[in-house]
Amino acid sequence: MSEIKHEWPLYEVFVRAKRGLNHVHVGSLRAADPEMALHHARDLYTRRNEGVSIWVVQSDDIVASGPDDKDAFFGPSGDKAYRHPTYYAIPDSVPHI
Amino acid sequence: MSEQVFEATIAKDQRIEPRDWMPDGYRKTMIRQIAQHAHSEIIGMQPEGAWITRAPSLRRKAILLAKVQDEAGHGLYLYSAAETLGADRGDLTRRLIEGRQKYSSIFNYPTLTFADVGVIGWLVDGAAICNQVPLCRSSFGPYARAMIRICKEESFHQRQGYELLMTMMRGTPAQREMVQDAVNRWWWPSLMMFGPPDGESPNTAQSMAWKIKRHTNDELRQRFVDMSVPQAEALGVTLPDADLRWNAEREHYDFGEIDWSELKRVISGDGPMNAERIANRRRADEEGAWVREAAAAHAAKKQEVPA
Numbered sequence: 001m002s003e004i005k006h007e008w009p010l011y012e013v014f015v016r017a018k019r020g021l022n023h024v025h026v027g028s029l030r031a032a033d034p035e036m037a038l039h040h041a042r043d044l045y046t047r048r049n050e051g052v053s054i055w056v057v058q059s060d061d062i063v064a065s066g067p068d069d070k071d072a073f074f075g076p077s078g079d080k081a082y083r084h085p086t087y088y089a090i091p092d093s094v095p096h097i
Numbered sequence: 098m099s100e101q102v103f104e105a106t107i108a109k110d111q112r113i114e115p116r117d118w119m120p121d122g123y124r125k126t127m128i129r130q131i132a133q134h135a136h137s138e139i140i141g142m143q144p145e146g147a148w149i150t151r152a153p154s155l156r157r158k159a160i161l162l163a164k165v166q167d168e169a170g171h172g173l174y175l176y177s178a179a180e181t182l183g184a185d186r187g188d189l190t191r192r193l194i195e196g197r198q199k200y201s202s203i204f205n206y207p208t209l210t211f212a213d214v215g216v217i218g219w220l221v222d223g224a225a226i227c228n229q230v231p232l233c234r235s236s237f238g239p240y241a242r243a244m245i246r247i248c249k250e251e252s253f254h255q256r257q258g259y260e261l262l263m264t265m266m267r268g269t270p271a272q273r274e275m276v277q278d279a280v281n282r283w284w285w286p287s288l289m290m291f292g293p294p295d296g297e298s299p300n301t302a303q304s305m306a307w308k309i310k311r312h313t314n315d316e317l318r319q320r321f322v323d324m325s326v327p328q329a330e331a332l333g334v335t336l337p338d339a340d341l342r343w344n345a346e347r348e349h350y351d352f353g354e355i356d357w358s359e360l361k362r363v364i365s366g367d368g369p370m371n372a373e374r375i376a377n378r379r380r381a382d383e384e385g386a387w388v389r390e391a392a393a394a395h396a397a398k399k400q401e402v403p404a
Contacts, residue, residue, distance in 0.1 A: 033399065
C-alpha cells in the first residue's frame with residue numbers, strides 16, 4: 001500500500017510569537033495543500049500559546065543564499081566601517097549625539 | 098578547504114547548518130541518530146496511549162492526551178530536522194517498519210497498570226531529559242533547535258508523572274503497592290536507556306569529537322541515578338537495587354551491575370513488546386495510506402481547476 005511515489009510536499013513554518021515581533025522560522029512539516037499545512041502548523045508548533053500568527057510556504061519556493069556565496073554576499077560590507085556610528089569621533093563634551 | 102571550515106566551526110563551538118559542507122560520516126551519524134530519536138518518540142506514544150481510554154479521571158485523561166500528542170509532535174520536529182540532511186520522511190518510516198532502523202529499547206516493555214503511566218513520566222522521561230538537555234548544544238543546528246523545543250515540553254511530562262505517583266502513594270495500600278511494582282519493573286530498563294557502557298560504545302569517541310554528543314553514556318547514567326535516589330525517597334518507594342548506596346569518596350551513588358544481556362536481547366527484537374509495537378506502527382501506516390492519497394489527489398485536483 002505504501003507505493004505512493006509522491007509524498008506530500010514540504011512546507012516551512014514561520015510563527016509570530018506576539019504582536020510587534022517578526023515571524024520566525026520554527027521548522028517544517030508535510031501537508032497535501034497550503035490549508036492543511038496551516039492547520040498542521042497550528043497543531044505542531046503552537047500547542048502552548050507560542051504564537052499569534054503563522055506563515056507556511058512550500059520549501060521549494062524559498063530562494064536562499066548558500067554557504068559558498070558567503071564571501072560574495074557578505075564580504076563587501078566588512079570593509080565599510082563608516083556605515084557604523086562608532087566610526088565617527090565626536091568629543092564627549094557634545095551632548096545628545 | 099570545506100573540511101577546514103567544518104573543523105573550525107566545530108572547534109569554535111558553533112553550529113553546523115544543513116547546507117554547510119560536512120563529512121559523509123557526520124551526515125550519516127546525524128541522520129541515524131535523529132531518525133532513531135524520532136522513531137522513539139513515535140513508538141513511545143503506544144505504551145501510554147494504551148491508557149488514555151482507561152485513565153481514572155477526566156483530568157488524567159486530558160493530561161495523558163496532551164502528553165501523547167507532545168510525543169507525536171516531538172517525533173515530527175525530529176523528522177523535520179532529519180529532512181534538512183536530505184533524508185525523506187516516508188523513507189524513514191519504511192525503515193522503521195521494516196526493522197532497518199531502531200528506536201529506544203525502553204518502549205518494548207508493557208504498561209501493566211496505571212502506575213506505569215506515572216513511572217514512565219518520572220523515570221523514563223527523567224532519563225530522556227538527562228540525555229536530551231546536553232543535546233540542546235549538539236553541533237548540528239536543526240537537531241539542537243528541535244531539542245530545545247522538546248526539552249521545554251519534557252519537563253511537563255516528568256512532573257505530571259511524579260505528581261500522579263505522589264497521588265497514588267497517598268492512596269490505599271494496594272495503590273502504593275502498584276507504584277512500587279511499577280518502579281521495580283521500570284528502574285533497570287530506565288538505566289539501560291543510556292546505552293551500553295562506555296567501553297562497549299564504539300561510536301562515542303567520534304560523536305564526542307564532532308560534538309554531537311557532549312557526555313558519555315556512563316556519565317549521563319550516573320547523573321540520572323544521583324537525581325533519582327532523593328526523588329524516590331521523597332516519594333516513599335524503594336529502588337530495586339541492593340547495591341545502591343552513597344559513595345562519599347566519589348560523591349556519587351554506587352549502583353549494581355546492569356544486565357546487559359537483557360538490553361542486547363531487547364534491542365535485537367526479542368523484548369516483550371517489540372513485535373506488537375512495530376505491527377501497530379505498520380497498521381497505522383497502511384490503514385492511513387488511502388487518506389494520504391485522497392488528500393494528495395484532492396490537492397492536485399484543486400490546482401488543476403482554477404477557482
